[in-house]
Amino acid sequence: MKYHLRQALLAMRGNVTATLATLMTMTLTLLMLGFVLLLTLNVNRTIEQLEGQVEVAAFLAGDAQDEALLAQARAIPQVRDARLVTSEQVLTEMTQDTPFARDAAQLVGNPYPDTLRLRVARVEDTRAVATQVAALPGVEDVEYGAGYVDTTVRTLSAVRLAGYLLVGLLLLGTLFNILNAVRVAMYARRDEISVMRLLGATRGFIRMPHVLEGLIVGALAAALALAILTPAYLSLTERVQQLAPVFPVVRDTSTLAPLLGGVACLGILIGLLGSVFATRRYLQELE
Amino acid sequence: MIDFKHVTLEYPVTRTLALDDVSLNIGKGEFVYLVGHSGAGKSSFMNLVLKRALPSRGEVRVAGEPLSAYRGRRTSILRRRMGTVFQDNLLLPHLNAFDNVAFALRVTGVPQREWPQRVTAALRTVGLEHKKYALPLQLSLGEQQRVAIARAIVGNPPLLLADEPTGNLDPDNSREVLKVLQNVNLRGTTVIVATHARDLVETFRHRTLTLRKGKLVRDDPYGGYAL
Structure with a gap:
């Protein structure tokens, strides 16, 4: 495993531009996803409050x-x-x-x-x-209160739907970025991979460093996204609470922790899936 | 060890007939030359044995089993039973001789504690024990090819395939490499050498298979280059 990890880090270092591009896109996507999920959470809370009042x-x-x-x-x-x-x-x-x-x-x-x-x-x-x-x-x-209820519900639902669509597109973009980065990294190691295949290395052995690469990029992006999102959200909601206490903003840890954890897990999962697909496809093309 | 029964190999994209109805048998412990002009089918023969290609017709058996039996992980296991040496030695430039040879053990999961002894023994067989810390660029082409042979034999495979192993070498280095391959054969390894080098085939006589336009036109048990 130490060897695979070293190879993964070497591949990332040797392919800095693609790695950084993937890392940034993925971080932005996760930030966006986190933002949309937090927004949805608050929208849902607001709708619940409306439901209680209407x-x-x-x-x-x-x-x-x-x-x-x-x-x-x-x-x-x-x-x-x-x-x-x-x-x-x-x-x-x-x-x-x-x-x-x-x-x-x-x-x-x-x-x-x-x-x-x-x-x-x-x-x-x-x-x-x-x-x-x-x-x-x-x-x-x-x-x-036809005007008030209808407009509010329509706006909130549209915001939620647009957010989901945007996140879906960004996730797809991130997946392609990972695929591309891993592919470039594998291409850079093509001689080594060709030797490995001739020497009888299993597919798993050849793929492992690149799968780890995807995993590391995913984990780094998740960590970066959380490091930016958490303080930014807490500070924003604090302001909202001060300026417009009528909005029922969500700030309790028991609700926020699973959501942010889920965003982080999704980042890692996207990294893992992207690299698994990329390595599988690359080796299939070689066969 | 290797059994070809009416094997035809046609590359579908270019529709090139690389091998045409070839039947032959190579037994355990043999040293065999495969000779022929460029495009005669020597590399295609090697590719079939390595399962880098599958026959269009006929059957190829390696170690008693048809190629089709080697799938997925078994393909890797098949290749572990074969050492391979090519004209371009395919050494990894950032690794020294020792690490290049040890690489074969690493990728096949041999425990690290066994590496020093096995790598040193393989380098000794090819006469390069004293250059184990040299990078490929610090070695002559002949020495690089001997390191590639050490890497091919470090896993003690029963079969060694060498495709134009002396193609880039001068006559002296070519003879050195052939001697090394003969030594490997003397230890019981089956050795198949695809080559153009007429003088080597004439000097170090072994069974010689001659291919012409994909057909096996001559199988001379006593050797000799006759194209």
Whole structure:
């Protein structure tokens, strides 16, 4: 193993440009991946918070069958929770926020209708639930903050999808970089490899230094990416917490450690896979 | 040791007929020359024995087994039973003579503690024990070829293939290399030498196989160069 490791380091030294190019691309990819994953984590947390807050309010007509409508609303699969709030309860709530509401009600009567208040299981289903409830006989109007919820969900989902696409492309690019670097390294050692084959070296023996090369580059890129990403994220989220405490940023170690560990493992895995493919292909071409 | 039965080798890309219906047998412990003009099929013969090529028709058996039986890891094991020496000695320029020879032991997984004794013995056989720390560039072409022979025999293979081993050498060095190959043969190793060197074939007489345009045209058990 000492021999293979030495050969791997020699191959990397003899092929510095390709090795550095691979290392940098891979580090950037892992940084990007880490960034997107952390962003997704925070987006998910924000969406969860939204899900907890978003409510569909269905205003009922005066002659509506309140209990029957409540049962119908509860039967909608996307509805997590539904409750009936009478016009009197609404007035009481409104009076808490706006004390003059009760005075006004005494003059013109209670203006608030009985209301069904629904919570959805997934925030993305809000519009669908609102549409279904609006279609029920006896429902006069529905309100769910359409503009706010729809735009937020669409933006967050688009950001998440774009991030995944970008990371996918970068991972593919990194894989090709590794393939290329290992191939160049093997080509540089072609005489030695040719001698090895004639002397009866196994494929595993010939491939080992280059597989180690991929592994080392992957591990170095992972270490570099984590060394940049972790402090940068912690400092950024600290700022966000100070400036916009409304955003539920993730900073707990128990959530961050597995995610960052996963990014590091992926870096090592990409390095390993790239070099395994490259060495296999090179030797197949020689056969 | 080596058995060719109606072997034809045609390279598919160039559609060159390298060997044409060749049948022969080389027994254990023999010393055999393979002679012929350039393109006669000598290197193709070597490539088949080394399993660097497979016959288009016919059967090649090495050590009693058909080439097709040697797959994957077994190909490596087959090659460990053969020492190979080429016109270009293929020594690794950054390793000294000792390390070049030891390289054969390293790649075949021989424990490191055995290297000094075995490498020294191989270098002694080729008369270069005193130059074990010399880099290839510090050795003459003849000496480099002898180091390549030491590397080929350090694993004690039962078969040694030498493809134009004296191609780059002057007459004196060529004779030295032939003597070394004969010594290796005297230890019981089967030696096959592909060569153009008429004087060597005439001087050190052994069984001689003559190839012409891929056909085996002569198998002379007493030697002699007759093209």
